[in-house]
Amino acid sequence: MNHFPNIAFKSSEGATDIECIPLAELFSRIKKDPSHNPHQPHRISFFALLIVTEGKGEHQIDLKTYNIQKGSVLKIAKGQVHAFQDNLQYDGYLVIFTEDFILKYFSKSSIEFISHLYNYHISNPLVENSSLTDFFLEQLTQEIQSKYTYAQKEIVAKILELFLLKLERETHKISDKTFNKKHQSLFMNFKTLVEKHYTKTRNVKDYAQLLNISTKHLNSIVRASTLNTAKHFIDNYVILEIKRVIFSSSLSLKEVAYQNGFDEVTNFSKFFKKHTGLSPKEFKSSL
Secondary structure, eight states: OOOOOEEEOOOOOOOOSSSEEHHHHHHHHHOOOOOOOOSEEEESSEEEEEEEEEEEEEEEEETTTEEEETEEEEOOOTOOOOOOOOOEEEEEEEEEEEHHHHHSSHHHHHHHHHHHHHOOGSSSSSSSSSSSSHHHHHHHEEEEHSOTTTTHHHHHHEEEEEEHHHHHHHHSSSOOOTTOOHHHHHHHHHHHHHHHHHHTTOHHHHHHHHTOHHHHHHHHHHHHHSSSSSSHHHHHHHHHHHHHHHOOOOHHHHHHHHHHSSSHHHHHHHHHHHHHSSOHHHHHHHO
Protein backbone atom coordinates (compact mmCIF):
# COMPACT_ATOMS: atom_id res chain seq x y z
CA MET A 1 0.00 0.00 0.00
CA ASN A 2 1.31 3.43 -0.96
CA HIS A 3 1.37 5.98 1.86
CA PHE A 4 2.04 9.18 -0.05
CA PRO A 5 -0.76 11.66 0.64
CA ASN A 6 -3.03 11.81 -2.39
CA ILE A 7 -3.95 15.39 -3.27
CA ALA A 8 -7.11 15.96 -5.27
CA PHE A 9 -7.96 19.00 -7.38
CA LYS A 10 -9.04 21.73 -4.96
CA SER A 11 -9.54 25.14 -6.42
CA SER A 12 -11.17 28.47 -5.76
CA GLU A 13 -14.90 28.78 -6.01
CA GLY A 14 -16.09 28.34 -9.56
CA ALA A 15 -12.92 26.66 -10.86
CA THR A 16 -13.53 22.97 -11.40
CA ASP A 17 -10.95 21.82 -13.92
CA ILE A 18 -8.16 24.36 -14.43
CA GLU A 19 -6.61 27.17 -12.43
CA CYS A 20 -3.53 29.38 -12.59
CA ILE A 21 -2.45 30.10 -9.01
CA PRO A 22 0.28 32.54 -7.88
CA LEU A 23 2.56 30.62 -5.50
CA ALA A 24 1.98 33.15 -2.71
CA GLU A 25 -1.75 32.52 -2.96
CA LEU A 26 -1.24 28.77 -3.14
CA PHE A 27 0.70 28.67 0.13
CA SER A 28 -1.80 31.02 1.74
CA ARG A 29 -4.54 28.53 0.93
CA ILE A 30 -2.50 25.57 2.12
CA LYS A 31 -1.95 27.19 5.52
CA LYS A 32 -5.69 26.82 6.06
CA ASP A 33 -5.40 23.06 5.52
CA PRO A 34 -3.18 21.63 8.28
CA SER A 35 -3.58 18.11 6.89
CA HIS A 36 -1.47 18.91 3.82
CA ASN A 37 2.23 19.71 3.98
CA PRO A 38 3.42 20.70 0.46
CA HIS A 39 7.06 20.35 1.54
CA GLN A 40 6.60 16.60 2.02
CA PRO A 41 6.24 14.25 -0.96
CA HIS A 42 2.63 13.96 -2.09
CA ARG A 43 0.96 12.37 -5.09
CA ILE A 44 -1.32 14.52 -7.24
CA SER A 45 -4.46 13.31 -9.03
CA PHE A 46 -4.22 16.09 -11.64
CA PHE A 47 -1.60 17.65 -13.91
CA ALA A 48 0.53 20.66 -12.99
CA LEU A 49 3.00 23.16 -14.41
CA LEU A 50 5.31 24.96 -12.00
CA ILE A 51 6.41 28.18 -13.73
CA VAL A 52 9.17 30.24 -12.11
CA THR A 53 9.07 34.00 -12.77
CA GLU A 54 11.63 35.21 -10.20
CA GLY A 55 14.45 33.76 -8.08
CA LYS A 56 15.74 30.20 -8.00
CA GLY A 57 15.49 27.06 -5.93
CA GLU A 58 14.71 23.34 -6.04
CA HIS A 59 11.73 21.08 -6.55
CA GLN A 60 11.42 17.33 -6.15
CA ILE A 61 9.59 15.00 -8.54
CA ASP A 62 9.57 11.23 -8.00
CA LEU A 63 12.41 11.47 -5.48
CA LYS A 64 14.65 13.43 -7.87
CA THR A 65 15.61 17.04 -7.21
CA TYR A 66 15.54 19.61 -10.02
CA ASN A 67 17.22 23.03 -9.89
CA ILE A 68 14.84 25.72 -11.11
CA GLN A 69 15.17 29.44 -11.76
CA LYS A 70 13.50 32.30 -13.59
CA GLY A 71 12.28 30.97 -16.93
CA SER A 72 12.00 27.36 -15.74
CA VAL A 73 8.90 25.27 -16.34
CA LEU A 74 8.55 22.02 -14.40
CA LYS A 75 5.97 19.57 -15.75
CA ILE A 76 4.33 17.27 -13.18
CA ALA A 77 2.06 14.49 -14.42
CA LYS A 78 -0.99 12.99 -12.81
CA GLY A 79 0.13 10.25 -10.41
CA GLN A 80 3.63 11.60 -9.90
CA VAL A 81 4.96 12.44 -6.45
CA HIS A 82 6.40 15.89 -5.83
CA ALA A 83 7.40 18.24 -3.02
CA PHE A 84 8.21 21.92 -2.63
CA GLN A 85 11.44 22.92 -0.89
CA ASP A 86 11.33 24.56 2.51
CA ASN A 87 11.59 28.37 2.57
CA LEU A 88 10.95 29.10 -1.10
CA GLN A 89 13.44 31.48 -2.68
CA TYR A 90 11.52 31.83 -5.92
CA ASP A 91 8.17 33.13 -7.13
CA GLY A 92 5.87 32.08 -9.90
CA TYR A 93 2.68 30.21 -10.67
CA LEU A 94 1.25 26.71 -10.43
CA VAL A 95 -1.07 25.87 -13.30
CA ILE A 96 -3.22 22.88 -12.39
CA PHE A 97 -5.69 21.05 -14.62
CA THR A 98 -7.60 17.80 -14.49
CA GLU A 99 -7.62 14.76 -16.73
CA ASP A 100 -11.27 15.42 -17.55
CA PHE A 101 -10.30 18.86 -18.83
CA ILE A 102 -7.68 17.35 -21.15
CA LEU A 103 -9.94 14.62 -22.48
CA LYS A 104 -12.82 17.02 -23.06
CA TYR A 105 -10.99 19.93 -24.70
CA PHE A 106 -7.63 18.72 -26.10
CA SER A 107 -7.39 17.12 -29.52
CA LYS A 108 -6.43 13.45 -29.55
CA SER A 109 -3.41 14.15 -31.75
CA SER A 110 -2.11 16.75 -29.29
CA ILE A 111 -2.44 14.33 -26.38
CA GLU A 112 -0.27 11.83 -28.27
CA PHE A 113 2.39 14.48 -28.88
CA ILE A 114 2.55 15.92 -25.35
CA SER A 115 4.70 13.54 -23.27
CA HIS A 116 3.88 15.40 -20.05
CA LEU A 117 0.38 13.96 -20.09
CA TYR A 118 0.61 10.18 -20.33
CA ASN A 119 4.16 9.56 -21.44
CA TYR A 120 6.28 11.45 -18.94
CA HIS A 121 8.89 8.69 -18.77
CA ILE A 122 10.36 9.63 -22.14
CA SER A 123 11.13 13.29 -21.50
CA ASN A 124 12.80 15.52 -18.95
CA PRO A 125 10.14 17.31 -16.85
CA LEU A 126 12.29 20.45 -16.66
CA VAL A 127 12.28 23.06 -19.42
CA GLU A 128 14.86 25.78 -18.81
CA ASN A 129 15.02 29.37 -20.05
CA SER A 130 11.71 29.13 -21.85
CA SER A 131 10.80 32.20 -23.87
CA LEU A 132 7.14 31.18 -23.88
CA THR A 133 6.13 31.63 -20.26
CA ASP A 134 5.38 35.37 -20.06
CA PHE A 135 3.07 35.35 -23.05
CA PHE A 136 1.38 32.13 -21.90
CA LEU A 137 0.71 33.41 -18.37
CA GLU A 138 -0.60 36.71 -19.69
CA GLN A 139 -2.97 35.04 -22.14
CA LEU A 140 -4.10 32.35 -19.69
CA THR A 141 -4.84 34.63 -16.75
CA GLN A 142 -6.54 37.17 -18.99
CA GLU A 143 -8.89 34.56 -20.40
CA ILE A 144 -9.59 32.85 -17.06
CA GLN A 145 -10.47 36.21 -15.49
CA SER A 146 -12.52 37.42 -18.46
CA LYS A 147 -16.16 38.30 -17.84
CA TYR A 148 -17.01 37.11 -21.34
CA THR A 149 -17.63 33.42 -20.79
CA TYR A 150 -18.72 32.42 -24.30
CA ALA A 151 -16.45 29.50 -25.34
CA GLN A 152 -14.19 30.41 -22.41
CA LYS A 153 -13.16 26.86 -21.49
CA GLU A 154 -12.45 26.03 -25.14
CA ILE A 155 -10.22 29.12 -25.47
CA VAL A 156 -8.41 28.43 -22.19
CA ALA A 157 -7.82 24.85 -23.29
CA LYS A 158 -6.36 25.91 -26.63
CA ILE A 159 -4.02 28.39 -24.91
CA LEU A 160 -2.76 25.61 -22.64
CA GLU A 161 -2.66 23.02 -25.42
CA LEU A 162 -0.59 25.28 -27.65
CA PHE A 163 1.79 26.10 -24.80
CA LEU A 164 2.33 22.41 -24.02
CA LEU A 165 2.91 21.59 -27.67
CA LYS A 166 5.48 24.37 -27.97
CA LEU A 167 7.21 23.20 -24.80
CA GLU A 168 7.33 19.71 -26.28
CA ARG A 169 8.92 21.03 -29.45
CA GLU A 170 11.53 22.93 -27.41
CA THR A 171 12.58 19.80 -25.57
CA HIS A 172 11.95 17.05 -28.09
CA LYS A 173 15.23 15.25 -28.69
CA ILE A 174 14.10 13.04 -31.53
CA SER A 175 14.38 14.54 -35.01
CA ASP A 176 11.30 14.94 -37.17
CA LYS A 177 12.80 12.43 -39.59
CA THR A 178 12.69 9.61 -37.06
CA PHE A 179 9.42 10.61 -35.40
CA ASN A 180 6.64 8.15 -36.18
CA LYS A 181 3.12 8.68 -34.86
CA LYS A 182 2.25 4.99 -35.16
CA HIS A 183 5.34 4.06 -33.18
CA GLN A 184 4.50 6.65 -30.53
CA SER A 185 1.02 5.16 -30.18
CA LEU A 186 2.51 1.67 -29.78
CA PHE A 187 4.98 2.96 -27.21
CA MET A 188 2.17 4.54 -25.19
CA ASN A 189 0.27 1.25 -25.28
CA PHE A 190 3.43 -0.54 -24.12
CA LYS A 191 3.85 1.90 -21.23
CA THR A 192 0.24 1.38 -20.17
CA LEU A 193 0.72 -2.39 -20.21
CA VAL A 194 3.89 -2.12 -18.09
CA GLU A 195 2.05 -0.01 -15.52
CA LYS A 196 -0.72 -2.61 -15.40
CA HIS A 197 1.30 -5.83 -15.46
CA TYR A 198 4.78 -5.06 -14.07
CA THR A 199 4.10 -7.03 -10.87
CA LYS A 200 3.28 -10.10 -12.97
CA THR A 201 6.01 -9.97 -15.61
CA ARG A 202 9.16 -8.07 -16.52
CA ASN A 203 9.66 -10.14 -19.67
CA VAL A 204 9.82 -8.15 -22.92
CA LYS A 205 8.44 -11.12 -24.86
CA ASP A 206 5.23 -11.07 -22.79
CA TYR A 207 4.59 -7.41 -23.61
CA ALA A 208 5.37 -7.94 -27.29
CA GLN A 209 2.78 -10.73 -27.36
CA LEU A 210 0.19 -8.49 -25.70
CA LEU A 211 0.85 -5.91 -28.43
CA ASN A 212 0.87 -8.56 -31.19
CA ILE A 213 4.32 -7.53 -32.39
CA SER A 214 7.76 -9.14 -32.29
CA THR A 215 10.22 -8.44 -29.48
CA LYS A 216 12.59 -6.98 -32.07
CA HIS A 217 9.92 -4.54 -33.26
CA LEU A 218 9.02 -3.59 -29.68
CA ASN A 219 12.66 -2.90 -28.88
CA SER A 220 13.03 -0.71 -31.95
CA ILE A 221 9.93 1.30 -30.98
CA VAL A 222 11.07 1.79 -27.38
CA ARG A 223 14.61 2.65 -28.47
CA ALA A 224 13.26 5.30 -30.89
CA SER A 225 11.27 6.90 -28.07
CA THR A 226 13.64 6.55 -25.13
CA LEU A 227 17.06 5.74 -26.64
CA ASN A 228 17.01 2.54 -24.54
CA THR A 229 15.68 -1.01 -24.77
CA ALA A 230 12.26 -2.24 -23.71
CA LYS A 231 13.88 -4.21 -20.90
CA HIS A 232 15.60 -1.06 -19.65
CA PHE A 233 12.26 0.78 -19.62
CA ILE A 234 10.49 -2.02 -17.73
CA ASP A 235 13.25 -2.35 -15.14
CA ASN A 236 13.46 1.41 -14.61
CA TYR A 237 9.71 1.57 -14.06
CA VAL A 238 9.86 -1.27 -11.52
CA ILE A 239 12.75 0.42 -9.68
CA LEU A 240 10.80 3.68 -9.48
CA GLU A 241 7.75 1.92 -8.05
CA ILE A 242 9.91 0.07 -5.51
CA LYS A 243 11.51 3.35 -4.41
CA ARG A 244 8.10 4.98 -4.07
CA VAL A 245 6.87 2.20 -1.77
CA ILE A 246 10.05 2.11 0.34
CA PHE A 247 10.04 5.88 0.63
CA SER A 248 6.40 6.19 1.61
CA SER A 249 5.56 3.18 3.73
CA SER A 250 6.59 1.22 6.79
CA LEU A 251 6.30 -2.11 4.96
CA SER A 252 9.04 -4.66 5.53
CA LEU A 253 11.36 -5.31 2.61
CA LYS A 254 9.73 -8.72 2.21
CA GLU A 255 6.33 -7.03 1.86
CA VAL A 256 7.76 -4.49 -0.59
CA ALA A 257 9.23 -7.33 -2.63
CA TYR A 258 5.93 -9.22 -2.73
CA GLN A 259 3.95 -6.09 -3.60
CA ASN A 260 6.20 -5.48 -6.59
CA GLY A 261 6.07 -9.00 -7.97
CA PHE A 262 9.05 -10.73 -6.34
CA ASP A 263 8.49 -14.05 -4.60
CA GLU A 264 11.95 -14.13 -3.02
CA VAL A 265 13.59 -11.29 -1.08
CA THR A 266 17.00 -12.45 -2.35
CA ASN A 267 15.98 -11.95 -5.98
CA PHE A 268 14.37 -8.63 -5.08
CA SER A 269 17.58 -7.41 -3.38
CA LYS A 270 19.77 -8.53 -6.30
CA PHE A 271 17.50 -6.80 -8.81
CA PHE A 272 17.43 -3.55 -6.83
CA LYS A 273 21.18 -3.46 -6.23
CA LYS A 274 21.94 -4.24 -9.86
CA HIS A 275 20.00 -1.18 -10.99
CA THR A 276 20.77 1.27 -8.18
CA GLY A 277 24.09 0.23 -6.69
CA LEU A 278 22.44 -0.03 -3.28
CA SER A 279 20.62 -2.81 -1.50
CA PRO A 280 16.98 -2.04 -0.60
CA LYS A 281 18.07 -1.85 3.05
CA GLU A 282 20.85 0.63 2.22
CA PHE A 283 18.44 2.72 0.17
CA LYS A 284 15.91 2.80 2.99
CA SER A 285 18.63 3.80 5.49
CA SER A 286 19.71 6.66 3.24
CA LEU A 287 16.28 8.32 3.30
